[in-house]
Amino acid sequence: MVDTRPFLPVSSSDGSNPSEPLANRCKTMKVLLSIFFGLLVVGLFAALLASNVTENGHGSLASSTTAKPEPLRRVSRGPAAGVSEKSNWLFGKDDENGVAFPWNNSMLSWQRTAFHFQPERNWMNDPNGPLFYKGWYHFFYQYNPHAPVWGDIVWGHAVSKDLIHWLHLPLAMVADKTYDKSGVWTGSATFLPDGKIVMLYTGSDAEAVQVQNLAYPADHSDPLLINWVKFTGNPVLVPPPGILSKDFRDPTTAWLTSEGKWRFAIGSKINKTGIALVYDTKDFITYEKLDGLLRAVDGTGMWECVDFFPVSKTEENGLDTSVNGPDVKHVMKVSLDDDKNDYYAIGTYHEKNATFIPDDPTIDVGIGLRYDYGVYYAAKTFYDQNKNRRVLWGWIKESDSEAADVKKGWASVQSIPRTILLDQKTGTHLLQWPVEEIDSLRLNSYEFNQVKVQAGSVVPLEVGPATQLDILAEFEIDKEALEKATGSNVTFSCSSSGGTVERGALGPFGLLVLADDSLSEQTPVYFYIAKGSDGNLKTFFCNDQSRSSEASDVNKQIYGSMVPVLEGENLSLRVLVDHSIIESFAQGGRTVITSRAYPTKAIYGAAKLFLFNNATEAGVSASLRIWQMNSAFIRPFPNLDNKSQ
Amino acid sequence: MKNTFSLALLHLSFCFTFFALTHISAMELHGHGANLIETTCQRTPFYNLCVSTLRSDPRSSGADVAGLARIGADKLKAKATATLRQITALLKVTKDPKLTTALRQCVDYYNAIVKYDIPEAVEAVVKGDPKFGVEGATDAANEADACGREFKNQPKFPIYGSNKAVHDLSAVVASIVQLLL
Numbered sequence: 001m002v003d004t005r006p007f008l009p010v011s012s013s014d015g016s017n018p019s020e021p022l023a024n025r026c027k028t029m030k031v032l033l034s035i036f037f038g039l040l041v042v043g044l045f046a047a048l049l050a051s052n053v054t055e056n057g058h059g060s061l062a063s064s065t066t067a068k069p070e071p072l073r074r075v076s077r078g079p080a081a082g083v084s085e086k087s088n089w090l091f092g093k094d095d096e097n098g099v100a101f102p103w104n105n106s107m108l109s110w111q112r113t114a115f116h117f118q119p120e121r122n123w124m125n126d127p128n129g130p131l132f133y134k135g136w137y138h139f140f141y142q143y144n145p146h147a148p149v150w151g152d153i154v155w156g157h158a159v160s161k162d163l164i165h166w167l168h169l170p171l172a173m174v175a176d177k178t179y180d181k182s183g184v185w186t187g188s189a190t191f192l193p194d195g196k197i198v199m200l201y202t203g204s205d206a207e208a209v210q211v212q213n214l215a216y217p218a219d220h221s222d223p224l225l226i227n228w229v230k231f232t233g234n235p236v237l238v239p240p241p242g243i244l245s246k247d248f249r250d251p252t253t254a255w256l257t258s259e260g261k262w263r264f265a266i267g268s269k270i271n272k273t274g275i276a277l278v279y280d281t282k283d284f285i286t287y288e289k290l291d292g293l294l295r296a297v298d299g300t301g302m303w304e305c306v307d308f309f310p311v312s313k314t315e316e317n318g319l320d321t322s323v324n325g326p327d328v329k330h331v332m333k334v335s336l337d338d339d340k341n342d343y344y345a346i347g348t349y350h351e352k353n354a355t356f357i358p359d360d361p362t363i364d365v366g367i368g369l370r371y372d373y374g375v376y377y378a379a380k381t382f383y384d385q386n387k388n389r390r391v392l393w394g395w396i397k398e399s400d401s402e403a404a405d406v407k408k409g410w411a412s413v414q415s416i417p418r419t420i421l422l423d424q425k426t427g428t429h430l431l432q433w434p435v436e437e438i439d440s441l442r443l444n445s446y447e448f449n450q451v452k453v454q455a456g457s458v459v460p461l462e463v464g465p466a467t468q469l470d471i472l473a474e475f476e477i478d479k480e481a482l483e484k485a486t487g488s489n490v491t492f493s494c495s496s497s498g499g500t501v502e503r504g505a506l507g508p509f510g511l512l513v514l515a516d517d518s519l520s521e522q523t524p525v526y527f528y529i530a531k532g533s534d535g536n537l538k539t540f541f542c543n544d545q546s547r548s549s550e551a552s553d554v555n556k557q558i559y560g561s562m563v564p565v566l567e568g569e570n571l572s573l574r575v576l577v578d579h580s581i582i583e584s585f586a587q588g589g590r591t592v593i594t595s596r597a598y599p600t601k602a603i604y605g606a607a608k609l610f611l612f613n614n615a616t617e618a619g620v621s622a623s624l625r626i627w628q629m630n631s632a633f634i635r636p637f638p639n640l641d642n643k644s645q
Numbered sequence: 646m647k648n649t650f651s652l653a654l655l656h657l658s659f660c661f662t663f664f665a666l667t668h669i670s671a672m673e674l675h676g677h678g679a680n681l682i683e684t685t686c687q688r689t690p691f692y693n694l695c696v697s698t699l700r701s702d703p704r705s706s707g708a709d710v711a712g713l714a715r716i717g718a719d720k721l722k723a724k725a726t727a728t729l730r731q732i733t734a735l736l737k738v739t740k741d742p743k744l745t746t747a748l749r750q751c752v753d754y755y756n757a758i759v760k761y762d763i764p765e766a767v768e769a770v771v772k773g774d775p776k777f778g779v780e781g782a783t784d785a786a787n788e789a790d791a792c793g794r795e796f797k798n799q800p801k802f803p804i805y806g807s808n809k810a811v812h813d814l815s816a817v818v819a820s821i822v823q824l825l826l
Binding site for chain 1: 774
């Protein structure tokens with residue numbers, strides 16, 4: 001008889017149960033084992049069924065029902081977008097006990113900028129339809145006339161002779177038609193050959209369907225372009241088949257095809273693939289949708305504020321949007337809804353089939369380079385025929401709480417307009433630089449030559465008030481330290497680093513802006529050089545907000561990216577400090593970071609400027625030229641006749 | 646010895662089956678052949694709160710994700726408004742100066758939540774620019790969190806329950822709106 005007891009240990013003693021006949025024992029065993037195996041099969045079957053079902057990956061199946069007050073978790077913005085918990089609204093790792101800051105009027109009113117465009121109050125977002133016409137630069141923008149948060153969106157309007165001194169005009173367009181009842185959203189301007197302007201913009205209609213509408217100046221002889229007319233046949237475009245009604249917005253400036261038609265692009269998505277649709281038109285009234293897409297990139301999500309324009313490979317001026325040819329590269333830019341950043345790719349435009357092919361598909365649209373590694377979104381360029389340059393606008397939102405925005409009565413500014421050019425030295429990057437007209441705000445200057453900043457030291461720079469500054473700086477790092485430093489495999493990134501307290505052999509070093517004397521509050525703008533195990537140097541350019549304010553209800557992230565530094569180049573920096581906004585440009589604008597700071601102490605006369613070097617081995621030498629900056633006195637247009645609605 | 650062992654085997658197999666069966670029923674509750682409310686709530690940090698809140702509204706049975714977001718926001722508005730009323734009522738009767746300060750701060754936070762954050766979130770969902778809805782709802786959670794911190798060193802936290810509900814529900818709404826991006 002087969003031994004049915006394979007699991008039983010070999011009995012050392014013979015006859016474990018001498019009273020039970022052997023046959024009976026076997027039978028009982030068989031019964032028990034079959035019951036066991038039977039239940040095992042049932043259990044396995046059940047487990048199989050269960051495993052076919054998707055697991056709930058989220059914790060908290062049992063939500064807390066304890067009576068003991070547990071600390072509430074700070075909620076990040078963008079949990080699904082790959083932004084780590086660490087990088088949002090962290091108020092310092094030890095500051096779990098920090099109370100949200102009791103902002104007072106003095107601190108809040110300091111935050112308002114002196115020379116960045118912002119309306120007198122309430123909320124602003126995307127730049128719209130920027131253009132130059134009859135001696136004036138025009139700027140339109142998404143605006144909420146009722147509150148300092150997004151909503152009730154209409155078009156604000158302002159003009160300037162020099163892109164710096166702005167004068168507010170009445171609202172250009174309000175939500176007074178069925179086709180834009182739910183919002184007069186983003187749009188772009190196109191100049192017709194006869195010099196007339198057409199504006200294509202997105203309306204969120206009465207049913208919240210996103211449609212495209214045509215508008216134009218009521219009076220082309222009015223240089224202030226105060227009144228606008230909406231085409232009676234609007235909407236001129238509705239979402240095409242296959243495109244959802246809420247995935248169709250932000251038409252670009254149009255460009256001419258070789259057939260003499262106008263062509264423009266508009267962003268959308270199909271599932272999680274970001275795409276740009278293309279339309280041709282002869283009159284901006286009837287359109288022909290092209291079969292193909294300008295570009296599509298998987299996993300990037302909705303493409304907002306698409307921009308598409310040529311840059312010269314040989315000249316240092318801008319190009320009209322319709323220019324194409326062998327000496328030209330094209331830039332495609334998108335704003336990613338999913339991660340709130342602006343991305344660009346440099347490549348070639350093939351007119352025949354209306355496609356854009358990036359030079360390097362590994363850094364395709366939406367997965368490669370960014371215009372700006374800080375707070376910067378919904379950017380839009382225009383060709384400035386006045387000075388033959390392409391100018392870039394970008395929306396800079398707040399990094400504080402909405403409650404603070406409600407208290408201070410406003411939210412958002414625009415970046416200083418930047419010229420944008422292909423970086424001919426690298427061919428892979430664009431160069432952004434504040435428009436030259438900003439130099440007109442410079443008042444007295446301070447010069448510092450070859451200031452030595454040893455490893456592990458801080459040097460104050462006496463420049464008087466330090467809340468409105470234009471800083472040009474060059475850094476030279478100790479060559480011997482560069483050579484001697486040991487390389488390592490460890491990859492560095494600004495955002496995952498420990499900020500300026502994380503010391504390397506060759507960095508961090510740079511400037512401390514909006515810092516108080518005791519350095520309890522400081523916003524470092526700095527370089528960090530990392531040496532690979534192969535001896536190659538990589539330079540990073542970062543902006544560390546973790547100690548920019550003692551308040552806990554502000555953004556404390558560290559922004560930045562690698563910046564290409566070519567043979568023979570010194571490390572160079574330009575920083576514009578304007579109260580709660582800091583714009584920094586490395587290597588002539590190859591890598592740019594804009595950030596917001598809300599200090600509680602380092603404000604007014606208590607804000608200072610320092611050089612710092614927190615490297616462990618390398619000393620640096622810095623040469624700087626620093627200017628006090630005047631206000632731009634941005635205000636309503638004086639003595640305006642009531643020509644407005 | 647043999648009997649003990651067979652008993653143990655039996656016991657083990659019963660446990661196994663029992664575990665597998667409860668596992669199935671748990672799975673069924675949380676996603677197996679589930680409807681939209683359950684799959685949506687799985688993607689929020691407070692599943693049970695999400696499900697009970699949405700289910701309490703009759704509109705939820707036929708709603709799409711945007712509809713669920715809308716329902717969540719409406720419930721949040723009701724809860725936040727009630728909490729604000731609770732706070733202002735407490736302010737009238739409180740004599741303790743520290744408590745008064747904390748409650749006053751919370752009035753500011755809840756004003757932001759009720760008058761700005763939630764309407765922003767609703768408008769963003771309805772009009773089709775959901776990222777502003779995530780912004781508004783996330784900010785509401787953070788404002789509730791800030792209110793909670795006012796009571797960190799206080800012996801009493803009278804509005805703990807409502808405040809936590811507002812915080813958690815805000816986080817839920819933010820997660821649902823995120824799905825619309």
